[in-house]
Amino acid sequence: MTISDERLTSSRPDYRDSGLVFDDGFLIGSATAAYQIEGAVTAGGRGPSIWDTFSATPGAITNGDTGAVADDHYNRLDADLDLMVSLGLEAYRFSVSWPRIQPSGVGPANPEGVAFYSRLVDGLLARGIRPIVTLYHWDLPQALEDAGGWTSRETATRFADYARLVARALGDRVEVWTTLNEPWCSAFLGYGSGAHAPGRTDAEASLRAMHHLNLAHGLAVQVLREELPAHAEVSVTLNFHVLRGEDASSPEARRRIDALANRAFTGPMLHGEYPADLRADTAAITDWSFVLPGDERIIHQPLDFLGVNYYSTATVRMWDGASPRQHADGHKAAGGTPWPGSEHVEFLVQDGPYTSMGWNIAPDGLEDLLVSLGAEFPGLPLMVTENGAAFDDEIDADGRVRDVGRLDYLRRHFTAAHRAIERGVDLRGYLVWSLLDNFEWGYGYSKRFGIVHVDYDTQVRTVKDSGRWLGALIDRHRIPE
Numbered sequence: 001m002t003i004s005d006e007r008l009t010s011s012r013p014d015y016r017d018s019g020l021v022f023d024d025g026f027l028i029g030s031a032t033a034a035y036q037i038e039g040a041v042t043a044g045g046r047g048p049s050i051w052d053t054f055s056a057t058p059g060a061i062t063n064g065d066t067g068a069v070a071d072d073h074y075n076r077l078d079a080d081l082d083l084m085v086s087l088g089l090e091a092y093r094f095s096v097s098w099p100r101i102q103p104s105g106v107g108p109a110n111p112e113g114v115a116f117y118s119r120l121v122d123g124l125l126a127r128g129i130r131p132i133v134t135l136y137h138w139d140l141p142q143a144l145e146d147a148g149g150w151t152s153r154e155t156a157t158r159f160a161d162y163a164r165l166v167a168r169a170l171g172d173r174v175e176v177w178t179t180l181n182e183p184w185c186s187a188f189l190g191y192g193s194g195a196h197a198p199g200r201t202d203a204e205a206s207l208r209a210m211h212h213l214n215l216a217h218g219l220a221v222q223v224l225r226e227e228l229p230a231h232a233e234v235s236v237t238l239n240f241h242v243l244r245g246e247d248a249s250s251p252e253a254r255r256r257i258d259a260l261a262n263r264a265f266t267g268p269m270l271h272g273e274y275p276a277d278l279r280a281d282t283a284a285i286t287d288w289s290f291v292l293p294g295d296e297r298i299i300h301q302p303l304d305f306l307g308v309n310y311y312s313t314a315t316v317r318m319w320d321g322a323s324p325r326q327h328a329d330g331h332k333a334a335g336g337t338p339w340p341g342s343e344h345v346e347f348l349v350q351d352g353p354y355t356s357m358g359w360n361i362a363p364d365g366l367e368d369l370l371v372s373l374g375a376e377f378p379g380l381p382l383m384v385t386e387n388g389a390a391f392d393d394e395i396d397a398d399g400r401v402r403d404v405g406r407l408d409y410l411r412r413h414f415t416a417a418h419r420a421i422e423r424g425v426d427l428r429g430y431l432v433w434s435l436l437d438n439f440e441w442g443y444g445y446s447k448r449f450g451i452v453h454v455d456y457d458t459q460v461r462t463v464k465d466s467g468r469w470l471g472a473l474i475d476r477h478r479i480p481e
């Protein structure tokens, strides 16, 4: 079974339940990423990353925003840790900035970079919050990009070296590890469409990058197993595209996008080989000679759980070549395509309601996704490593942020997760994206995903109603009224 199979939606469509209880062991928390919150991009010996370069490129980011200051989290670590306590978070997923650890992507660990993450981990543990480390959330050291970035096989080896440094620095205290966040975005938005750093628009390069990211994952898992204690848990986080579409051509369109977006990663990582149809669909672009003998074996490493990021669905069919083409794939349009070899798949505008990203709100997609992954990978626990929503929040005169849209979104998606658990899925936890409003990549600060509002002029944090609601959920492990 794959995610593109026929609809699996349960017969209770509303998803606005309350009172549902999660087991004590179910981990509930929130997530962030280094470049989106830290700021302080030249502090502590940090080197430049591809996102510093890209965000300085005119026209690349809405309003010309950059992550130079972001939430200034680097300088406000203790206060932000206390904020997490006030919400009652059980777990906090953060990413380590590679150029803080290795400013030019090679060589020994930068002690100041290590010290920052060490302080973060200690601060979490002292407060009873479980750290979940992501090694790569898109901020490649610029020096490595200058040497070819993810189109170069060497970058995968560099990543394994970096993973070893972080494991040696934090492995005595961090038990839960993720290699890559959403390698689909790194490869196909970064090197294909050009909407993300490094902003390249080269179909062949995007497929090459995809493979080297997969290889980096496999090599890093091997290194983590060598360096970490046996009880450490190792995972990867993927952004699955949940595909809909009922037209005659939709099965073919779903198959193509499922191959590029989902099976390009689950294939080698979890089944040990690239899908034959993916190779065939892209044969005119590349001969796949970047896959060397033995690579798929390296990529195919046992994992302790699979990280699942989910926001919305996509509805597809083959473009008939005549009617005006729809492009509603949820990704910012840029100069190239993120769908090499399948550019003729049409992404249809879907039924609302929508978040301010224009993404449709579809909790049934999360339930279907978890159930289908559970069926495809029996024995592999799942964790929702990101789910959340952007809305145009405002602070009311009384100082409160009444983000009813986000609260409703979270209620529906926690309900969907609960229904998946009831249907037998081994779901271990749920991390809301995001703790803080932050730098939303190509959209800069124009999109707010936080359960905590950030005033970017003053850096004042205000817990939104959705944050209080999440705190209440965690408190009783029960979806509140």
Ligand code: FCB
Pocket: 033, 036, 181, 182, 185, 239, 309, 386, 433, 440, 441, 449
């Ligand atoms: C995911 C990213 C995360 C954030 C959310 C909205 O694709 O992993 O950093 O941007 O989308």
